[in-house]
Amino acid sequence: MTPTLKRLVPPASSSNPAADALRGQVRAFLAEQLAAGTFTPSVDAWLCGWDETFTRSLARQGWLGMTVPERYGGHGRSFHDRFVVTEELLAAGAPVAAHWIADRQIVPSLLKYGTEEQKHEFLPRIVRGECFFGIGMSEPDSGSDLASVRTRAVRVDGGWAVTGTKVWTSGAHHAHAFIVLARTTPVDAAHRHAGLSQFIVDLAAEGVDVRPIISMNGGHHFNEVILDEVFVPDSMVFGELGQGWSQVTSELSFERSGPERFLSTFPLLTTALELAAPQDVSCDVEMGRLVARIAGLHHTSTAVADALQRDEAADVSAAVVKVLGTTVEGDIADYADLRTGDETSCGAVWTDLVSRAIDQRPGFTLRGGTNEVLRGVIARGLGLR
Amino acid sequence: MNATGAMTSTPAVDRDLVAMMDAVFADYRLSHDHGPAEARVDCDRVLWQRLDELGLVRLTGSEQSGGSGASWRESTELLTAAVRHGVRLPLAEHDLLACWLLEAVGQEVDDAVRTIHLMPGPGRPPTLTPWADSADRIVTVWRGDDGYRVADVDASEITIALGRNLICEPRDTVSVEVSGRSGHMVAPELIAELQRKAALVRAIQVCAALDCAIAASVDHVMSRIQFGRPLAKFQAIQNLIADAAAEAAVARSATEAALHTALQTGWLTDHLDFQIAVARSCAGHAASVVTRNAHQVHGAIGTTREHRLHEWTRAALAWRSDYGSVHFWDRKVAAAAAEAGGAGLWPLITGTD
Numbered sequence: 001m002t003p004t005l006k007r008l009v010p011p012a013s014s015s016n017p018a019a020d021a022l023r024g025q026v027r028a029f030l031a032e033q034l035a036a037g038t039f040t041p042s043v044d045a046w047l048c049g050w051d052e053t054f055t056r057s058l059a060r061q062g063w064l065g066m067t068v069p070e071r072y073g074g075h076g077r078s079f080h081d082r083f084v085v086t087e088e089l090l091a092a093g094a095p096v097a098a099h100w101i102a103d104r105q106i107v108p109s110l111l112k113y114g115t116e117e118q119k120h121e122f123l124p125r126i127v128r129g130e131c132f133f134g135i136g137m138s139e140p141d142s143g144s145d146l147a148s149v150r151t152r153a154v155r156v157d158g159g160w161a162v163t164g165t166k167v168w169t170s171g172a173h174h175a176h177a178f179i180v181l182a183r184t185t186p187v188d189a190a191h192r193h194a195g196l197s198q199f200i201v202d203l204a205a206e207g208v209d210v211r212p213i214i215s216m217n218g219g220h221h222f223n224e225v226i227l228d229e230v231f232v233p234d235s236m237v238f239g240e241l242g243q244g245w246s247q248v249t250s251e252l253s254f255e256r257s258g259p260e261r262f263l264s265t266f267p268l269l270t271t272a273l274e275l276a277a278p279q280d281v282s283c284d285v286e287m288g289r290l291v292a293r294i295a296g297l298h299h300t301s302t303a304v305a306d307a308l309q310r311d312e313a314a315d316v317s318a319a320v321v322k323v324l325g326t327t328v329e330g331d332i333a334d335y336a337d338l339r340t341g342d343e344t345s346c347g348a349v350w351t352d353l354v355s356r357a358i359d360q361r362p363g364f365t366l367r368g369g370t371n372e373v374l375r376g377v378i379a380r381g382l383g384l385r
Numbered sequence: 386m387n388a389t390g391a392m393t394s395t396p397a398v399d400r401d402l403v404a405m406m407d408a409v410f411a412d413y414r415l416s417h418d419h420g421p422a423e424a425r426v427d428c429d430r431v432l433w434q435r436l437d438e439l440g441l442v443r444l445t446g447s448e449q450s451g452g453s454g455a456s457w458r459e460s461t462e463l464l465t466a467a468v469r470h471g472v473r474l475p476l477a478e479h480d481l482l483a484c485w486l487l488e489a490v491g492q493e494v495d496d497a498v499r500t501i502h503l504m505p506g507p508g509r510p511p512t513l514t515p516w517a518d519s520a521d522r523i524v525t526v527w528r529g530d531d532g533y534r535v536a537d538v539d540a541s542e543i544t545i546a547l548g549r550n551l552i553c554e555p556r557d558t559v560s561v562e563v564s565g566r567s568g569h570m571v572a573p574e575l576i577a578e579l580q581r582k583a584a585l586v587r588a589i590q591v592c593a594a595l596d597c598a599i600a601a602s603v604d605h606v607m608s609r610i611q612f613g614r615p616l617a618k619f620q621a622i623q624n625l626i627a628d629a630a631a632e633a634a635v636a637r638s639a640t641e642a643a644l645h646t647a648l649q650t651g652w653l654t655d656h657l658d659f660q661i662a663v664a665r666s667c668a669g670h671a672a673s674v675v676t677r678n679a680h681q682v683h684g685a686i687g688t689t690r691e692h693r694l695h696e697w698t699r700a701a702l703a704w705r706s707d708y709g710s711v712h713f714w715d716r717k718v719a720a721a722a723a724e725a726g727g728a729g730l731w732p733l734i735t736g737t738d
Contacts, residue, residue, distance in 0.1 A: 002411065002469050003600030009634040012642045020737045027732075091731040266731070274727035281723035288715030291722045292666035295659075295734045296639035303638060320631045378630055379623035382603050 008381060009317040012303040019084045026088035029061060033094075041093030041267040043333075043353055044360040046260045047367075048221055049095025050174060052129070058089075059129030064099055065107050073124030083305040087259040087298070093267030097171060097221070100260075102126045102133040106179065108254050113239035113247055118200065122177075134178035136166040136201065136225060137248065144373045147192040147245065151182040151227065153199060159233040160184075162199060165226050168367075172210045172223040177202050180227070181244050196244030200236040201227070217359040249315075255368050257304035257318035262297040262325030264364060265332040265357050269294070272336060275346055286335060293328045297321060316381030319374040326364040326371060333357035403462045409436065410470035422690050426473045426553045428498060428519035433474065437496070443480050450484075450494045457481070457648060461589050468593035471696035473554050475500050475516035477586040483524040486579055490535055490569045497521035499537075501579070502559055504528070515707070517557035518545050525561045526571065526579070533576050534568030551703040552696075578652045580708075584661050585647065587704045588640045591668040594701040595633040598679040601694055602626050606682050622682055629678040632671035639667040646736070656736040662717035669711030672701040 033039060033054070042049055058064055066082040068074020086104075089096050107126060110119055125131035142148045151164025162182055169178060177200055185195035203210065207230040213222040239247045269290060273281060281287055301321050307314045336354045340346060365371040379385050413432055436442045444460050446452020464477055475498065483499035500520040504527040505512050517523055523543055526535045538561060546558040603626060606616035616622045643660035650657065676698040680687045687694040705711055725733040732738050 002414075003597060003604050004469070005596040005600035005603070005630075008630055009638055012638045012645065023735060023737050087735075088731075270727035270730050272727075273722060273725075273730055276723075278723040278726075282720040283716055284719050285712045285715035287722060288662075288717070288719035289666060289670060291730070291734070292639070292663040292715065292718045293635070293670075295663040295718075296635045296667040298734055299642040300635050300638040317634070320634045323627070324631050324635055372624070375624045375627035376620070378627035382599075382626060382630060384603065384606065384617040384623050384626065 006382070008320055008378070009300050010303045010307045010312070010314075012299040016080065019080060022081055022084050023088055025061075026063070026085055030088065030092045030094060033057070034092075039093075039095050041271075042095070043093065043268055043357045044264045044363075045093050045095050045267075046090060046097055046100045046264070047170060047363075048097060048219060048356075048360070049093075050097045050171060050221070051095035052098050052132075052174075054095050055098040056129040058096075058099070059127065063089075064103055064129050065123060065127035068107055068111070068123050068127050072119050073127045075127070079309040080305055083259070083302065087263070090259050090263040091266050091270075098132055098174065099126070099129055101135055101170065101175075102131060104258065104260075105135065105251065105255055106133045109179070109238075109247070109251050112251070113198075115235070117235055118238070122200075131177070132171060132175040134169045134172045134175045134203070134223075134225075136169055136178045136180035138166065138168045140165055140167055144370050146181065146248065147196070149181055149183060149196065151180060153182040153184050153197060153232070156231065159231055159235075160199065160237070161229040162201060162227050162232055163229050165224060167213065167222070167224050169210075169223045169225050170221050172203060172225050173212065173220070175203055178225070179238055181248060184241055184244075193245035195242060196248075197241045198238035198244045198247055199232045200238050201230060201232055202236075205230050205232075207231070215359070217355070219359075252369065253304070253308060253314040253318040255318075256322040256374070257301055257308070257314060258321075259298075259301055261322045261368070262294060262301065262328060264326075264329045264360070265336075266294065268336050268353050268357050269332050271350060271353055272339075275350060290328060290332055290335060293324070293331075297325050297328065301325070316378060319369075319377040319381070322368065323371050323374050323378065329364045330361045333361045398458050398462050402459065403466070405439065406441065406463050406466040407469070409439065409441070410466050410472045413472055414470045422553075424553065425547065425549050425555060427555075428474055428516060430498075432472070433498060436474075436476075442476065443484055443494070445480055446484055446494060447488060450488055451496075452480075452484070452488075452494075457644060461644070464586070464589055465593040468590055468697070468700065469597055471693065471700075473552070475519060477590070478515050479520075481582055481586055482579060483522075485582070486524055486526070486535060486571070486575065487537055489575055490571055492537060492569065499524055501583070502526065502561065503579075504561065504563070511558050511560075513548060513550075513556040514559045515557075516555045517543070517559045518547055518555050523559065523561070525563070525568075526576065527561075527563050527568070529563075529568070531570075533571040533573060534563075534566075535571045536563070536566050536568035538566075550707070552699050554703070574653070581647065581652055581657060581661055583708045584665055584714075585640070585643055587707045588636075588643070588661070588664040588668045590704045591672055591701045592633065592637045592640050594697040594704070595629075595636065595668075595671055595675045598675050598694060598697040598701065599626065599630050599633055601697065602629065602679045602682050605687075609684075616682065625678040625682050629675040632674045636664070636668040636671035640664040659718070659721045659733060660736070662714045662721065665705075665709065665714035666711065666718055669705040669714060672705045672711075676702060 062075050063085045065074045066077040070076050153160040153162045180199045180201045184197040207228040209226040211224045212220050304314050304317045440453040443452035444455045448454040478500040482501040484494045498521045500516040502514040502523050502525045525538050544560040548556045550556045609616045643664040686692050
């Protein structure tokens, strides 16, 4: 018998001249911004680079909420166009954290599950760069095992009272709202994924307490959000009651396949090229391997974006991007760190980038589904489980 | 809706054609084994004849010259089917390289089995020529005083020192006396195209072999029971196969992207050189992980001649070293990055200035 393998990643088959023109526009904009000194390229800037002014200037270009239809104040662009813009912003190390969650995750979720009222309430403000979101999935006792969330929502007059603790909520100290996954019926051991629902929770509401979780390098982007009988009106129930699990999991491909899963340390690679003598780089096989991997992942990630545009299932291919992409992000951090020591004098800009990269690195393969969980997704795609 | 631009998608290869290719090689494997481990592989002329009757040996040749007028997409399926069934033939060397070049310089192409030989420049070490001793004619390229020349040389006029690669495919050292030959002029662009094609052929073959090694691994761990359950149920085993599959998938993306660019641009852009180097780097490194992990999950049985795993793992390792080692291609990518500089790296990767 001769084995055949099912395709894990759709063909990288499209070329798109309009997208190339769009790349040019974003690059011209970024060059202007750099020349004006509005930002300094940084690593992991989609998590750490909170800059509302920069976000609003992107909004003025029409590069926020690009896929939002015009009737909700958006631009009616394709998912592929959004992909191109985000790739350009990340490759440049631009500070995009403020709108990142809203633009990446909340927009497609709202478009798919939101009520008309919710869409009119949030989408136009997201598009204008005036409304920022967080995600309330993880809890102190629920990391990779999301079905074990204990935050619960209890029926009250006109809505729900939500009580529980969410952790690792990026940007909750700046954001306006977050989407909370909570249990609306008690756990049924035979159907662990049933009885979960999503709610849009106003972070300024009474009973919401946002506490910083300081990262090991002193940075503050994560938070613990404690909810004490927070009232959520019926109008802010997100999607269908009891369908929280399938809503959360069906949107994971948007979160896992994007360019932020292989470009988080790209500015370190470009800086390495700027600092090194070209003749040294030309025979550096490790530099070659890293650049080739990024280029390969660019094609894979593009193929997944096209599949999402066609509304095809992309959970397995997204897992492929995330497992290898976040690994190469870490490899780039290590590449830089291995070449930096007290005998090398590369200056403060370099040292700062390297420090930041190695401090952020452990998070690359954790956030958005640990690589161990994602290997399980790939294994399932291969029929192993 | 704003315009999103014209997307051109890959035309699919006819499924009946793919099934036919697969059936020919499957039939052949039923009646032929690989022979002794150390035997040098030869081109099986009976099988070649059969493939010729089906229009598969000159699949991409023009119909005027006796070819089937198909594209590299069909040829990729043919090469992949041959890899899947572990059938070794100079299909790519004959059709995609040697006969293509003859046609490109306006020469007749007959029924002879051909391979391609690029003579090294003066003072350069001899290069190995695939399948030289199995071919009737060797399409030889050399650099004359006034540029590149090509001649369709009868194999009997050439001194061939036999050699073989890891999987015993012919990799011969040939000495052609070109001083008395005029040959035909070849534009340097065609030589560049030939080199791109040769490099990409091996990336395509490596990708095909890696997918087979992974599929064999999946089959094995689903059926092999240890500790009272299939190996597939162990997370450690799942992880090894998932990592291998991810590597192979990215190598395939890179290789298909290069082929797509090649077919869209007629093999002409500079960016294609970078994309091919990327494909060869990704495929080469993927071969390390896939080979290691596939053998690990197979256990000792996978190291035997009897088991078929080696038909794909050893083939991938052999082919990744043809037309440039993995480090040769890594350095090509690094050199392109160095030339682009920090500000030019992302435009280099995306192929858009």
